[in-house]
Amino acid sequence: MADPQAVVAAENRVAELAGKPADKTFRRELICIMVSLSKGILVRRDHKRTTILPPRRPLHWGKRIFEAKHLGNYRKGALSGGAGMGYADQP
Numbered sequence: 001m002a003d004p005q006a007v008v009a010a011e012n013r014v015a016e017l018a019g020k021p022a023d024k025t026f027r028r029e030l031i032c033i034m035v036s037l038s039k040g041i042l043v044r045r046d047h048k049r050t051t052i053l054p055p056r057r058p059l060h061w062g063k064r065i066f067e068a069k070h071l072g073n074y075r076k077g078a079l080s081g082g083a084g085m086g087y088a089d090q091p
Contacts, residue, residue, distance in 0.1 A: 033063040 004026040012022035030045040040059030044051045053059070 033059050033066075035060050035063050 008026045015022045033040045039055035042053040
């Protein structure tokens with residue numbers, strides 16, 4: 001949820017600096033996989049409903065794969081242009 005919030009906050013700040021109304025909003029939604037040592041539970045919430053799936057082993061592996069790919073980009077500095085995240089400067 002932090003990524004959409006950051007985008008909207010930046011767009012609203014740019015609008016304010018340009019003297020325009022800062023009226024952008026984002027869709028509040030949560031999708032989370034909570035993991036134990038061997039299984040994961042999927043939780044999805046939005047303004048209309050909540051869905052919780054029972055513990056499943058594929059959800060555990062799915063989260064591990066997602067984290068390796070998505071967070072790996074942050075660690076490499078690919079999403080920040082290579083600087084400013086604190087990860088790109090580390091060996």
